[in-house]
Amino acid sequence: MANQDFRICSESGLKVYKNAETLIKWNVIAALATLAVGGLMALLVALTRWPSVHLLGLTEYYRFLTAHGVDALLAWILFFEMALVYFASTVVLGTRFRGVVVGWISFALMLIGGALINVIIIMGRADVMFTSYAPLKADPLYYLGVILFAVGALIGFIMFFVNVVYAKRDGGFKRSLPLGSFGLAAASIIGVLTLAHGAGIFIPAFLWSLDFIGYIDPSAYRLVFWGLGHSSQQINVCAMVAVWYMTSAFVVGGKPVNEKLSRTAFVLYILFINLASEHHLLVDPVLSTWHKIVNTSYMMHLAVLASMIHAFAIPASIEVALRKQGFRSGLFEWFKKAPWGNPAFAAVALSILLFGFLGGITGVIFGTEQFNIIRHNTFAITGHFHGTVVAGTTIAFMGFTYLLIPCIFKRQLIWKGFAQIQPYLYAVGVAMLSIGMMSAGAFGVPRRHYDITFSGAPFSFTFDPAIDMFMSMMGVGALLAVAGGVLFILIGFGSMIWGKEVK
Numbered sequence: 336m337a338n339q340d341f342r343i344c345s346e347s348g349l350k351v352y353k354n355a356e357t358l359i360k361w362n363v364i365a366a367l368a369t370l371a372v373g374g375l376m377a378l379l380v381a382l383t384r385w386p387s388v389h390l391l392g393l394t395e396y397y398r399f400l401t402a403h404g405v406d407a408l409l410a411w412i413l414f415f416e417m418a419l420v421y422f423a424s425t426v427v428l429g430t431r432f433r434g435v436v437v438g439w440i441s442f443a444l445m446l447i448g449g450a451l452i453n454v455i456i457i458m459g460r461a462d463v464m465f466t467s468y469a470p471l472k473a474d475p476l477y478y479l480g481v482i483l484f485a486v487g488a489l490i491g492f493i494m495f496f497v498n499v500v501y502a503k504r505d506g507g508f509k510r511s512l513p514l515g516s517f518g519l520a521a522a523s524i525i526g527v528l529t530l531a532h533g534a535g536i537f538i539p540a541f542l543w544s545l546d547f548i549g550y551i552d553p554s555a556y557r558l559v560f561w562g563l564g565h566s567s568q569q570i571n572v573c574a575m576v577a578v579w580y581m582t583s584a585f586v587v588g589g590k591p592v593n594e595k596l597s598r599t600a601f602v603l604y605i606l607f608i609n610l611a612s613e614h615h616l617l618v619d620p621v622l623s624t625w626h627k628i629v630n631t632s633y634m635m636h637l638a639v640l641a642s643m644i645h646a647f648a649i650p651a652s653i654e655v656a657l658r659k660q661g662f663r664s665g666l667f668e669w670f671k672k673a674p675w676g677n678p679a680f681a682a683v684a685l686s687i688l689l690f691g692f693l694g695g696i697t698g699v700i701f702g703t704e705q706f707n708i709i710r711h712n713t714f715a716i717t718g719h720f721h722g723t724v725v726a727g728t729t730i731a732f733m734g735f736t737y738l739l740i741p742c743i744f745k746r747q748l749i750w751k752g753f754a755q756i757q758p759y760l761y762a763v764g765v766a767m768l769s770i771g772m773m774s775a776g777a778f779g780v781p782r783r784h785y786d787i788t789f790s791g792a793p794f795s796f797t798f799d800p801a802i803d804m805f806m807s808m809m810g811v812g813a814l815l816a817v818a819g820g821v822l823f824i825l826i827g828f829g830s831m832i833w834g835k836e837v838k
């Protein structure tokens with residue numbers, strides 16, 4: 336094999352090739368930058384939903400809500416996932432990036448697409464929220480931006496497989512991929528399928544916005560859109576779980592007790608998660624009740640089973656590793672002596688806990704046909720998915736950033752004390768945000784609503800006074816989470832710029 340320039344990471348012993356390193360760096364930088372924008376939007380939107388503040392005007396609320404959804408869910412998460420799939424298909428396997436030009440093309444497409452979307456939203460030409468449900472229509476450039484961004488991400492996922500094929504040829508791994516990379520392979524497979532749905536819906540929407548197509552059926556739009564919108568959450572879950580395994584391996588040397596079981600669980604995601612997209616259509620009249628019940632009361636649990644397996648396998652792998660290090664006394668010494676002051680470890684522990692109890696359980700409950708009707712489009716749903724994509728995925732990715740900074744950016748973290756508390760601060764904030772939203776939603780408070788006091792409406796309506804407490808809980812949680820988010824961005828960029836060099 337060509338004698339490319341590489342170095343051995345002193346922290347992990349991994350072999351890092353220069354060309355992979357640069358590409359990973361820039362994807363992480365873009366991820367952090369878009370998270371910062373998404374977080375600013377989150378603050379403004381949350382302060383508007385908090386009735387005692389009610390910050391923004393009507394138009395700005397919907398505009399910034401659209402930007403928040405796009406920058407946080409689409410841009411931050413996918414840029415970081417590009418960094419992850421590149422890391423797992425090169426650094427983890429000790430090989431270089433094949434066809435690195437294509438990796439840069441993918442990055443450029445995502446950057447241009449993401450910038451285009453943001454500009455069009457801020458110009459007020461796409462107040463359609465990130466779902467852009469037909470018949471809401473945005474400027475054609477908005478759909479074009481989404482298409483460019485998605486094509487870029489699709490190329491990135493494909494490059495994962497290209498790298499893996501070459502790594503196999505060059506002996507980067509023997510029979511089967513290491514578990515972390517295996518999880519990201521599952522993520523990439525789902526990624527390719529998902530982005531195909533994305534093309535299936537955004538290309539027609541683009542043509543429709545240009546008046547080449549006269550009409551888009553709203554039900555058909557929702558069906559295909561959620562083939563993209565829900566399945567892409569499963570990319571996030573796979574990537575998050577892969578990060579759980581990799582962090583447990585890097586920080587405490589954790590190895591799953593039964594690796595085959597963990598691998599099988601990833602395969603369950605690939606096979607069954609697309610079915611769960613249907614929980615977004617449960618109040619639509621298109622599908623029959625029988626169909627909905629069979630899907631959401633039976634089939635969906637095959638994917639949930641996978642998460643349950645990981646939720647037991649990872650803490651168990653950590654326990655076994657720590658016991659091997661000598662923390663054997665009693666049932667819980669290993670738990671007490673776990674590296675809680677290591678922000679990467681703390682983030683993963685918090686991510687597992689909150690993803691399971693806030694995001695996962697509520698997802699299973701709200702996703703059943705029978706219960707969905709009373710939670711659909713309430714603030715409870717927003718509470719649910721801040722439990723998954725924020726408390727779960729975002730916190731896990733934040734934790735992994737703390738590992739990438741020494742390993743890929745070759746810098747030590749600045750502000751170590753703040754870095755230690757950052758995951759806790761963010762997690763407490765997001766937990767309050769999510770529980771506040773879910774509780775308010777239980778009293779019928781709607782999501783995506785500018786003014787729940789309905790001032791000036793022809794009919795008067797007041798919610799149960801209990802919601803005041805829950806909306807304040809959401810507001811205070813938002814402030815804490817934003818503080819944790821700002822800290823993360825400062826530590827992240829600060830370390831890249833001013834951190835002491837790692838030799």
Ligand code: HEM
Nearest residue numbers: 377380381404407408464465724725729782783813816817
């Ligand atoms: C500081 C952290 C965050 C806070 C305080 C926050 C707060 C909020 C609030 C208040 C809403 C508005 C809900 C409504 O009015 O219906 C919202 C919506 C949303 N958030 Fe966040 N959020 C945060 C982080 C994130 C992150 C990291 C993600 C993605 C990974 C995310 C994804 C979303 C999505 C997809 C929506 C729905 C937008 C829509 O309905 O179109 N949020 N968030």
Ligand SMILES: [Cu+2]
Nearest residue numbers: 565611612614
């Ligand atoms: Cu879903």
